[in-house]
Amino acid sequence: MAATIKPLALVAGGAGFIGSHLCLALLAQGYDVICLDSLQTARPSNLGSLEGRPGFRFVQHDIVEALPATVTDEAGRLKRIYNLACAASPPQYQADPEHTMLTNVVGTSNLLRLAEKSGARLLLTSTSEVYGDPEVHPQREDYRGWTSCIGPRACYDEGKRAAEALCFDFQRMKRAEVRVARIFNTYGPQMDPEDGRVVSNLICQALSGEDITIYGDGSQTRSFCYVSDMVDGLIALMESDAQEPVNLGNPDEFTILELLEHILAIVPTNARVVHQPLPQDDPRRRRPDIGRAKALLGWEPKVKLDQGLPLAASWFAAELGITRAAAAA
Known part of the structure; x- marks a missing residue:
């Protein structure tokens, strides 16, 4: 056959x-x-x-x-x-x-x-x-x-x-x-810890105890899928x-400071928060309208931020060889 x-x-x-x-x-x-x-x-x-x-x-x-x-x-x-x-x-x-x-x-x-x-x-x-x-x-x-x-x-x-x-x-x-x-x-597992994106930056900085960098005042928004x-x-x-x-994308919208609050609830740390100038042309707000995806694909995200961030944080911790407890020590 x-x-x-x-x-x-x-x-x-x-x-x-x-x-x-x-x-x-x-x-x-x-x-x-x-x-x-x-x-x-x-x-x-x-x-x-x-x-x-x-x-x-x-x-x-x-x-x-x-x-x-x-x-x-x-x-x-x-x-x-x-x-x-x-x-x-x-x-x-x-x-x-x-x-x-x-x-x-x-x-x-x-x-x-x-x-x-x-x-x-x-x-x-x-x-x-x-x-x-x-x-x-x-x-x-x-x-x-x-x-x-x-x-x-x-x-x-x-x-x-x-x-x-x-x-x-x-x-x-x-x-x-x-x-x-x-x-x-x-965001999620297999992101490069050093790729410079906001989720990987904040989680890895919290885990390592390095200064946590917020660009601008943190009021700019993103939506995380x-x-x-x-x-x-x-x-x-x-x-x-x-x-x-x-x-x-995920239509749930968060300021960067709100994202940081979610991360610090998962990864307690003694790291301090420092503010840097916003990069040139950095978008102030970002949120998808996914009406077309719902209508044509029958698709919408299932994983909420408070479900996905712990999975991402665990992966980054393992990748960096750092426990969450060590980050708060």
Whole structure:
């Protein structure tokens, strides 16, 4: 009896924080998975739970360059392409802004051409950063944003906007079938403790006893989505008929000071809180309107902040080799 040939999914950026969780979920759904990642910002340790699993392959490659034969030779089997490839935290994407822009534009073009060749559906993980420092609150997908095209965040914000434009150009020309997710702040296990994002910063500083850094007065707001909810949303969007961008995020909104209160209730610490100036173009408010996701995907987050933060804190503590009790000592 002939062996069943499984469908193949390509996850660009699959060694990253969200990408590694997505690879696991796709394997569980019966896909073979190629994880394509340059490891420029991803942590190789994220591959530990994936390597050796039947159906999983890792290919180290930068999508700015022509895709390797190990990927293109599989075009006949390829059914799904997830593009998560790009540095996502401000310190990381601002460290090499040219590469960030090229990853979003040239890299997305390379993956779209693979989708065109293979007939696979492509999902782009865009970002809430396309809304910039929004004048409309909460942010709906039809809001066109308030961004600076010349500021230090522009390589990411404008790069993602250009990537969206490419995707919908390919769709309009009937060259590829695309889905676009605009993802909001996401947190959970396998985040890089040093990636510079607010959840990882505050938890790790509290655990280590270092000064806890709050930028500005802490009144700026964010909405935090646990990684398992985000992965469920990405898969639901990929398998949907959605023809427009879809916000994926948790609509529960917190100031940064409120986030810190939640963290300190989990990780008691003697660390002091220090305030630093707000970074240029830092958004004042950020909260997704997820009405489209509810209507088209039947999706909304399940994990509340007070459920997800303890899981994240436990993971960071283990990663850093610090107990929560030691942080308060």
